[in-house]
Amino acid sequence: MKAPLLEARDLRVVRSGDAGPLKVLDGASLTLERGEVVDISGPSGSGKTTFVRALALMLPDVAGELFLEGRPAAEVGARVWRSRVALLPQKPVIFPGTVRENLLVPWRLKVRHDTTPPGEDELRAKLDSFGLDDVALDRDAAKLSVGQAARVAMARIGLTRPDVLLLDEPDASLDESAAAMVASLTVRFAETGAVVRVRHHRPDGVATRRERLVAGRLHGVGDSD
Amino acid sequence: MTETAGVVAITLPQLLLAAGFMVFVGVISLRLALGLERDLAIATVRTYVQLFILGLVLRWVFGIDSPWLVLGLLLLMVGAAAQTIVKRAPDAPKGLFGSSFVSMALTGFIVTFAVTGLVVQVDPWYRAQYVIPIAGMVLGNSMTGIALALERTFADLDAREGELLALVALGATPWEAAGPSVRTALRAALIPTINSMAAAGIVFIPGMMTGQILAGADPLAAAGYQIVVMLMVAAATALGSVLAVMLTYHKRFSADGVFIEKGLREDAR
Incomplete structure (x- = not known):
């Protein structure tokens, strides 16, 4: 049997809370196949961000096992793992420089030294697909609006062609039409990869599966919206 | 004032004169309500004590x-x-x-x-x-x-x-x-x-x-x-x-x- 694209087994995270140790994740498990878009909801403070950060190997002190196409995380290596299981943090990050420079940040990193950075046409097309037709590549990225910045950050991570996209509240700083555009791009991404979204808005018809994080574990909500 | 080999040695009266200036600064601090008198006094005493001890230690170290x-x-x-x-x-x-x-x-x-x-x-x-x-x-x-x-x-x-x-x-x-x-x-x-x-x-x-x-x-x-x-x-x-x-x-x-x-x-x- 073919191994799933991403598998998280029994993740556990303990943090020191105001009233002693707090089990933020207490045996959270998830199996993810290509083509899936999984939405994770849950009360605030239930550990949704902690969970997606753990999936991206972006948290110290996580107990449990993670596999990418059957290979354990330690074997894949943290940096290669992160380049394939890409986390988009909730707060969009824009680096000093132009929009072009922002989109090319991933290729300044050693982990992608043997890959070719996207050309001018690809950058332009990517921005257009996010509805940023009016944003020039030479624009000082500091002058983008919050909604534009969020989409540039998404475009940047999309250009790296990860296998799994982890989106922490992708709609948080988007208006309705931008959110709809991002939703349809999410569907298109899932044709070849898989997506996990932290979301507590009402269902937008994109998720193929919905999970709820309660008491440190995931509970299936239904097979689709 | 004593002079040996071109060095003008500092003696007790001169050291006291220097402290006198600090007293003057202390009075100003008091009049302007700067609240620094205590710190000034401590800092002055520390300067005296620490540097004299340093002098003694160095003299001892140089000797050995x-x-x-x-x-x-x-x-x-x-x-x-x-x-x-x-x-x-x-x-x-x-x-x-x-x-x-x-x-x-x-x-x-x-x-x-x-x-x-x-x-x-x-x-x-x-x-x-x-x-x-x-x-x-x-x-x-x-x-x-x-x-x-x-x-x-x-x-x-x-x-x-x-x-x-x-x-x-x-x-x-x-x-x-x-x-x-x-x-x-x-x-x-x-x-x-x-x-x-x-x-x-x-x-x-x-x-x-x-x-x-x-x-x-x-x-x-x-x-x-x-x-x-x-x-x-x-x-x-x-x-x-x-x-x-x-x-x-x-x-x-x-x-x-x-x-x-x-x-x-x-x-x-």
Whole structure:
């Protein structure tokens, strides 16, 4: 049997809370196949961000096992793992420089030294697909609006062609039409990869599966919206 | 006033006269309600006590002139400096003392003995009269630079928390993520040294040269000493800061390269 694209087994995270140790994740498990878009909801403070950060190997002190196409995380290596299981943090990050420079940040990193950075046409097309037709590549990225910045950050991570996209509240700083555009791009991404979204808005018809994080574990909500 | 070999010795009446000025400053502080009288008094007393003790210790050390005593004293100075650095960088991760000590000791010893051995050509090499004061200048100055560099590095990393999260998520190594902060911090640490080199002799007469001139030395000879010491101090500050930052920045990252932001620290203040 073919191994799933991403598998998280029994993740556990303990943090020191105001009233002693707090089990933020207490045996959270998830199996993810290509083509899936999984939405994770849950009360605030239930550990949704902690969970997606753990999936991206972006948290110290996580107990449990993670596999990418059957290979354990330690074997894949943290940096290669992160380049394939890409986390988009909730707060969009824009680096000093132009929009072009922002989109090319991933290729300044050693982990992608043997890959070719996207050309001018690809950058332009990517921005257009996010509805940023009016944003020039030479624009000082500091002058983008919050909604534009969020989409540039998404475009940047999309250009790296990860296998799994982890989106922490992708709609948080988007208006309705931008959110709809991002939703349809999410569907298109899932044709070849898989997506996990932290979301507590009402269902937008994109998720193929919905999970709820309660008491440190995931509970299936239904097979689709 | 007594004069021996061109040196005007300071005697008790002069020391008291100096204290008299501090009393005057104290009165002003009282009248203007600056609230500094206590601090002024303590600082004045400390100046007297500490410098006299230093004089006595140095006289004793110079008298014995043993290499072990000199090396022991240097280690003590490095330890005190490392302790000061730890105190000045409260936001830095644990384990700073060790790396500060190593950076200070390595650059301090190399630079000090380069000056005394190769430039001044002290004989024997451990001659306390030369080694201790030069080490004091080298360590004192590089301590300030190292403390500034470390404090800035960790403050800037915390300020760039969101950026670091995004960079590591894109596959950055700790160095790729922390690099901009390290560069900012090192620049900040080295600018005062560069500025003081640029202003030396125009805006002020550097301390050591002043001392030598007051002690009756030929101004040109004093200038030569000062040039050597200034360049060496600048080198020690630069090397010490780079070493200290390189040895410590990664302490803010987990073993697999995740930046440990404030929210994840057990000891977060």
